[in-house]
Amino acid sequence: MTTGCASDNRIDLNTFLAQQQQAQELDAAETEGGVSTLSVDRYLTPYTIGSDDVLTVGLTGLDEPTASTTYRVRVNKEGKVDLPLVGDVKIGGLDQIEAEAAIKTAYVPNVVRQLTVNIDVTVFDTTDVVVSGAVQLPGLVLLRRTERNLLYAVLGAGGISSEASGWVTLRRVRHPTNEVTFDLMDPVQLEAVLSMEPLADGDQVVVLAAQPNTIFVGGLVNRPAPLSFPPGVKTSVLQALAAAGGLRTDVFPKDGTLIRRMPDGSDVQVKLDLDRIQQGEDENIELAAGDILWVPETIETRVQAWVAQNVFVRVGATVTYNATAIEFLNSNSERAEFNQGLQDSFDPFGFLTRNAALQGLGAAAAP
Numbered sequence: 001m002t003t004g005c006a007s008d009n010r011i012d013l014n015t016f017l018a019q020q021q022q023a024q025e026l027d028a029a030e031t032e033g034g035v036s037t038l039s040v041d042r043y044l045t046p047y048t049i050g051s052d053d054v055l056t057v058g059l060t061g062l063d064e065p066t067a068s069t070t071y072r073v074r075v076n077k078e079g080k081v082d083l084p085l086v087g088d089v090k091i092g093g094l095d096q097i098e099a100e101a102a103i104k105t106a107y108v109p110n111v112v113r114q115l116t117v118n119i120d121v122t123v124f125d126t127t128d129v130v131v132s133g134a135v136q137l138p139g140l141v142l143l144r145r146t147e148r149n150l151l152y153a154v155l156g157a158g159g160i161s162s163e164a165s166g167w168v169t170l171r172r173v174r175h176p177t178n179e180v181t182f183d184l185m186d187p188v189q190l191e192a193v194l195s196m197e198p199l200a201d202g203d204q205v206v207v208l209a210a211q212p213n214t215i216f217v218g219g220l221v222n223r224p225a226p227l228s229f230p231p232g233v234k235t236s237v238l239q240a241l242a243a244a245g246g247l248r249t250d251v252f253p254k255d256g257t258l259i260r261r262m263p264d265g266s267d268v269q270v271k272l273d274l275d276r277i278q279q280g281e282d283e284n285i286e287l288a289a290g291d292i293l294w295v296p297e298t299i300e301t302r303v304q305a306w307v308a309q310n311v312f313v314r315v316g317a318t319v320t321y322n323a324t325a326i327e328f329l330n331s332n333s334e335r336a337e338f339n340q341g342l343q344d345s346f347d348p349f350g351f352l353t354r355n356a357a358l359q360g361l362g363a364a365a366a367p
Contacts, residue, residue, distance in 0.1 A: 054123035133207035134164035148198035165210035173202035219295035250308035
């Protein structure tokens, strides 16, 4: 990590935030560019009748004005049904009300003067897809003609489970290498999902489980370690430092380094001014899963650590102990003498009081 002597390849926080904003705007523009409103609308309309649907058609007034006759018919590949006296009537691609009107037009007035038509879809033609992952009822899901998309597939599997991340992967059985992943929680991406070609028999839908939000905190903190938070929990720089026990109090760590793995596999290093963040002058940015937050050593902090381990400043005098830090910690008499003298002492360099807020937060968050 950076020690103050090597060249600093980190970018500043404002540059990093500007790059993130630009990337988000570019992603949104690319996603919107592939969206067709007409394609979306076809999933927001009533069910349309199509081939292989089985219908129950009720005709009132065909034989007698008040008599009702019922016929069970199947829609053929051309979208037509064969009805008595009129033959084929094309209703494929029409919703129920439109299909009833088309059948009535075929009879009135050439066959009868008045006719009431009622249609019920008895058997829907379905597409069978496999849904797995973080859903309530994984397995085979049957989708009607106007439901052949990722959203209905997930709903057909009982909806997402508590472990779901919101991300869904589609693998098409006829194009197994053409795998795509979408965030169904994002309205723009959901619109893109509804604009895709309909799902086909055998397509696979995988609802991805959320990964624990793990952030790695190290360097000049009291408890360096990976920190894991429940999925969906947002964590800021100051919260991560507090969870790691706060900054060390025997030195003055002034800056940190955020290391983030980018989508293209590269790592970006961002310089953070911890003093400015604590004072609210710089943004207390949100960390992402997998981020590394490092508080690096510098020449300055190494000098401060040596002073803190070997020299104790008291009112009116500076006392140098010959004992090493380890001997001091292991010696009850020396620690007792120091603690007694500490009641009259002051802390001119802020070694003991700096970061008190973070220490308090860390103690409150400790299990």
